[in-house]
Amino acid sequence: AQSVTQLDSHVSVSEGTPVLLRCNYSSSYSPSLFWYVQHPNKGLQLLLKYTSAATLVKGINGFEAEFKKSETSFHLTKPSAHMSDAAEYFCVVSDVTGANNLFFGTGTRLTVIP
């Protein structure tokens, strides 16, 4: 069965410092992995996705993630945090059977301190 574990429920960084949000996945097959962001009272926005092409995936707003099969990780990073990055971030794995449903992590709330 597919699942993801987000290792931190809350991360706090200062504006201008790097961001690291950690995610480990569990999948019997090569997974498709996503990071979504949710701002307060808003829907989910796709940041980036991995689909077995390049292991380093670049997304929107300066975010990127690296797929590491040996570590079963898909951590999200950004070199310099901006106040607008404060939100909830979800690591997501898709159903490997091809069904169109997603399995979400429990989320990491990112706080950016001015």
Next chain:
Amino acid sequence: KAGVTQTPRYLIKTRGQQVTLSCSPISGHRSVSWYQQTPGQGLQFLFEYFSETQRNKGNFPGRFSGRQFSNSRSEMNVSTLELGDSALYLCASSFDPGQGTDTQYFGPGTRLTVL
């Protein structure tokens, strides 16, 4: 291109009532999925529709049902509402159904409160 739209944005119902939520996918998208988001359970998959047929279903009771119309618009219905049904209900659409790699685009959600 317009995004996924959901109506209404907010609903207040009482226990025992039923409710219908609506979702209009991005133009050209034929797959619509529904998710429930609660503080306690997080985001959970409800079901997916493609070509007016339910393709996949999550682990929710039969009180939760849905349908899809020929124009790909989808509705979700919850009957005999319980307090625990209070949640944000998110709809997502995608172009290539049945493909785990396909990106799902989410609407803003419908906030349901059951009193």
